Amino acid sequence: MNIDNRPHTPEKWRFRFVYGIALLLFFIAGGRLFYLTAVDNAFLKNQGEIRAVRTEAIPATRGMILDRRGEPLAVSTPTWTIIANPRVLWNVPVDVEKKTGPEEEIKRLAEVMGVGRAWLQERFEANKSRSFMYLRRQIPPTEADSIMAANVVGVSKTKEYKRFYPAGEVAAHVVGFTNIDDKGQEGIELAFDTALEGVSGRRSFVKDLSGNIISGIGVDQTERPGENIELSIDLRLQYLAYRELKAAVTEHRATSASAVILDVKTGEILAMVNQPSYNPNDRAVLEYEDLRNRAVIDLFEPGSTMKPFTVSAALMSGQYTTETKIDTSPGHMRFGRFTIRDARNYGVIDFEELLIKSSNVGASKIALSLPQDAVWNMDYELGMGSPVGIGFPGEASGVLPSHPKWHPSEIATLSYGYGLSVSTLQLAQAYMALGNGGYRVPVTIFKQDVPAQGKQIIPNKVAQDVVEMLEAVVQKGSGRTAQIPGYRVAGKTGTVHKVGSKGYEYDQYIALFAGLAPASDPRLAMVVMINDPKGREYYGGEVAAPVFSRVMEGALTTLNIYPDLPEGLREVRISPKKPPYQVVHGG
Template sequence: MKFIRTSGTAKKPRPRAHFDLRGRLMLVGGALALCSVVLVGRAVDLQLIDNAFYQRQADARFLREVPIPTSRGMITDRNGEPLAVSSPVESLWLNPQQLADDAAALARLAEATDLPLDYLTRQVSQYKDKEFMYVPRHRRINPSAAQKIIALGIPGVFSQREFRRFYPQGEAVAHVLGFTNIDDRGQEGIELAFDEWLSGTPGAQKVIRDRQGRIVEHVDLLRAAEPGKDLTLSIDRRIQFLAYRELRSALLESGAGSGSAVILDVATGEVLAMANLPSYNNNRISGSGRDTYRNRAVTDLLEPGSTMKPLTVAAGLEAGKITPSTRFDTSPGWIPNGRFRTTDFRNYGVLDTTGIITKSSNVGVSKIVHMLPDREFDAFLRRFGFGRSTGSGFPGEAAGLFPDYTRWSGTTKQTLSYGYSVSVTPLQIARAYAALGNGGVAVTPTFVKGHVGESERVLDEQVAGQVMRMMQTVTEPGGTATRAAVLGYHVAGKTGTARRSAGGGYERRYIAYFAGLVPVDNPRFSMVVVINDPDPTRGGSTYGGGFVSAPVFARVMEGALRLMDVPPDDIDTWLAAQSAAEARRARNTPQVAARATPTAAAPASLPQPLQELAP
């Protein structure tokens, strides 16, 4: 055996390393302890230090504040009969984020709602970054119809409670009430004027929704819902319907284009009825033009024609220039007015002041107004409210057009005396006549029952009484409005027939008026009937106010006086009519027996109407 020498010393084998288990356990334990400390610290941060932030983040995903719908206040007539009520309905809505990519759900919804699938898909895609949209054409629908769709369980489709306005009287009161929009806010008429009063305050509550938008828990009531306040109008729905019905009949008979009727309580200024035609159904306003919505009785300006003559006479009486018996020669039936002529229907010759009203003489009032200074006549008419709003508070009410006397031309004052060169609303005429019937005191019109409007004396009480007696002759034999007479009552009134202005002149189209008060001894109602553009060729009728508008007044007032239990002031005429009716019944008694006998024949001497009744 050989030994090989190597340089250096021989290496000793290294000892084997000792495994330190305790140290490693301590290291692992320390790491775990550190992690625990971090986790506890993070928990403290989440639960205590930064709790509000993360709570807001969680709430934003699951906690929602949802409104609690409330009903709009009810509108009733003066007797408590409903004119506008709110009824609960349902509105369908969906979550576009959930349905945008769910073609199957969209197809089911389209089939359930009868909506074209492509239309519904386009609508949902436009709101795909939103969480809420109403299902098209399915807002404020019948609750039973909505529940049928919800019962199908289409993902992402829900319903919510809302309220919808209903108007039981429909077209008859549409222009007074107006209507609300899809969000139940007033848009026209009383609904707009008293929107703040009628609108309730929606409530609010916190709820938890799941990822599909369903409410799984009601967390808290934030604010209770407060319903709107009820409103009682001065309107009497019975008189309103009478006015609407008779106005419609008159328009059909005369072929007129439009019309208005206004009835005021003389003492209080309360609007008992206000009807307009053409009308619209405020339960379904789609398809109706905005021109149809306007309340012509307070927005349309018209030249009042001969309804101005009693005021011209009143101005002359108040100034002491004339008396009821002052005589005027109206021959030859016309009078110059600058380069024009003012003419009467015919030559009435010599008339006293009362006769000027009875026959509606343009020449007569022209002579009266020339006795009055311009400034005084201007001030007199303005006291009656011409040239300014009546103050009724109705939205869009017109003030009228009445030029100041300093801007009158040489013909203005004369034409003013018989109702031209001034534009007024039917409500302004009704208020002026109510002042005559109220002993010369004008009261601000109101649509709210029990509301006391401002009042002012505009005419001496004695003068007002004189004018009333003069106007009474208009509805009696020899007057221009015998068709306005109401059996058992004295009626004071005035007809008017004004030509319509157009293009700076006047066309051969007319406006027929009748304005009246009843009963004369203790006036209760002031009524104005305006019929625009009657067709003079329709059935051989004329276009005058005494023929077209006066019968509407008579028929409406006959019903209104009976409904309001107004005692008659013309007992003699009423008793005479009753006696005549009894005499007719007595004469008809034999005819009743004759009709019971099949072989009986009508005597040849019977008048034609009775012959028609005989067998």
């Protein structure tokens, strides 16, 4: 029988019908897919924007910067940042009746942000093809909520952290600041940025058209907060030193100034202040010069504050004792066209009188009698010509010239603090070693539980003898304005002519005072440098020593360091308005 002529059964017709329907649906789906991908792919892109898996960074909290007592110097506070997706906003359908569309969205956003509509629309147009744009950064939660309440398409918020500096301008040069992206720009913030910033985390989620999170997928990586850094700075002493230095700069109409206080035993920096300063919390108007941490960057010739180290080198040589007499007559020395002068002819003087009267001739004669590199070696061992090494950006190394063969005039000028350049911190480091029995420990900006290992630079007996001589300078000489009721003080003034384009400027000065207290067992070393005082007073004893006195008195009492003057002398204080003699290239 012919199979083809057999009647079709109902089961075969049903099979062919279902098969045909399936084949038709397949072609329809395939055709639609081809149309969307090859012809009208905007739909799929739009849907990808509407429902998209996103990966977002979880910001890590930046570590705090603290003073030695745990007082905050830099902290991070959570804020909100408003962001936008311009590409999504420009895809909003235009509906005149419902007042929807990109321009309507921008208009509403401009109103809640309080900005010009034209300006905002120009920004969106410039970023039309982008999917990310900042609108407002690091704003308070209330302001962020008011913007988000407008429900503008493509606008969302994300958490960021903003740095705040409780001490403001007082500790600005030590702490520094960060930029809006929380990256260190100056000071500790820059020097230890990696440790402070921590590690950001990551999380994945699905967002809708408006940037709202539809569902969270999970945390891919947990954030790790930055490390806290504990400094050696004592904020109480920092405030005190800053206040007095600022007052002195104002009173004497000085160009700038710096001051450093060191713990003699540990090498810790307890205070480091500069003028002018700036407020790191308000950097709308910021001058580059204000950013300078002058205590570690600015260099100057230290003048007569170096004479104690020339005396130290002489005593260490074995050629001299504290009783040795030096004939400074006739009060000047000539090297070709170059003449070294004292304020007057002091005649025959001993080492203590040399420091009290700040004799350039006496210091020169001593240096010239020693091996030619004796004074240079002393300065080098004390850290001159090398960075102190506290890790600050731009820390200066200073200038300590070295010559294969020294001219007598070069040895002479080096002996009384000319021909080399130091920073305020370097000079404080040298006096710290003198007060620590000749033992130089590394200077540090971090709190120390155990003092670091150091090096004996000056024999203990020599260091003690020189400190006693410096105490006489404060009792009888140009350092009398550095006296402190109840305490024995040792120190040396310096009044240095500034170097100009054509040599020394004889109407511009740097006023210095470097000292130790209490002199019986020094605990603190301090250097005050005031640059270019423009008033009638410009000597170190008139301008810098009084600052030392006021700051050191407060520091000693704040740290509960007991007075070392005998009971009957504790109220005695001599503070002449002017030093008892003038100094030419001296203290």
